[in-house]
Amino acid sequence: MQTRGDAFKIVGGLVGVTYPDDDWLTPEYLAPKCNLAYDQAIMYLELSCSPYIEKVVTVPNVNVGVDENNLTPYGITSSGGQEKTYPFEQLVEPRFVDFRVSGQTGPWKPVKECTILPDTPSQVLAGTFDFRVRGDFRPAPLTSDDSVIEIHPMAAHALAYSIGAIIGFERPNDAWASNYATEAKAAWDVISAKLTTQMQRENFRLGSPNRGSSGGRGLGWSYNLQANMGFEWRSFGLFVKLI
Numbered sequence: 001m002q003t004r005g006d007a008f009k010i011v012g013g014l015v016g017v018t019y020p021d022d023d024w025l026t027p028e029y030l031a032p033k034c035n036l037a038y039d040q041a042i043m044y045l046e047l048s049c050s051p052y053i054e055k056v057v058t059v060p061n062v063n064v065g066v067d068e069n070n071l072t073p074y075g076i077t078s079s080g081g082q083e084k085t086y087p088f089e090q091l092v093e094p095r096f097v098d099f100r101v102s103g104q105t106g107p108w109k110p111v112k113e114c115t116i117l118p119d120t121p122s123q124v125l126a127g128t129f130d131f132r133v134r135g136d137f138r139p140a141p142l143t144s145d146d147s148v149i150e151i152h153p154m155a156a157h158a159l160a161y162s163i164g165a166i167i168g169f170e171r172p173n174d175a176w177a178s179n180y181a182t183e184a185k186a187a188w189d190v191i192s193a194k195l196t197t198q199m200q201r202e203n204f205r206l207g208s209p210n211r212g213s214s215g216g217r218g219l220g221w222s223y224n225l226q227a228n229m230g231f232e233w234r235s236f237g238l239f240v241k242l243i
Contacts, residue, residue: 002156005145010160037162065126158187
């Protein structure tokens with residue numbers, strides 16, 4: 001897999017300097033341009049294919065009761081402090097959500113997907129649960145030279161062309177802006193075609209052995225464990241509650 005550092009070295013070759021030994025082509029100068037170029041690339045790829053990464057993320061010790069709880073900004077520090085973490089900050093769409101009582105090592109139960117979370121019976125008692133979410137996530141942000149460009153294993157050159165075009169806009173250098181933008185589009189189009197071909201080979205899981213054969217999501221396990229937890233995805237948050 002290629003990294004942000006690989007892309008920055010290619011940028012140096014494009015503009016005729018050596019990264020990071022030059023006095024102007026520094027990480028501080030390139031980082032914001034890289035972030036802009038990466039976001040633009042993800043949005044461009046969204047028009048023709050999925051640039052997202054399938055991941056499984058687990059969040060332990062969540063207090064859940066009759067009121068809905070947004071898991072997206074949930075988390076505590078290892079010392080038990082109040083600082084929030086965002087384990088689902090990059091979540092685009094959840095595929096499967098499972099839960100179990102915290103401290104247990106038994107099987108996970110599916111969380112029932114709801115269009116709208118229903119009202120909860122008053123006799124339901126709150127508890128502490130662990131959650132496991134499998135879904136599509138945006139590629140991780142490129143925060144250091146060691147950050148992996150997750151969109152595609154060979155995307156460093158495409159990203160470098162995009163960054164070069166942005167540098168051309170700033171300088172201003174019309175030749176850089178125009179030529180590198182053209183090369184960037186061609187490179188991202190090749191990656192788009194490869195991602196599309198890859199997606200066509202995938203067997204999309206409409207159901208699985210432990211979720212029944214109905215093709216639904218979170219409809220119960222094969223041995224009829226009744227789900228008493230529901231989730232609702234609102235694109236800005238993953239809400240759960242006991243139902």
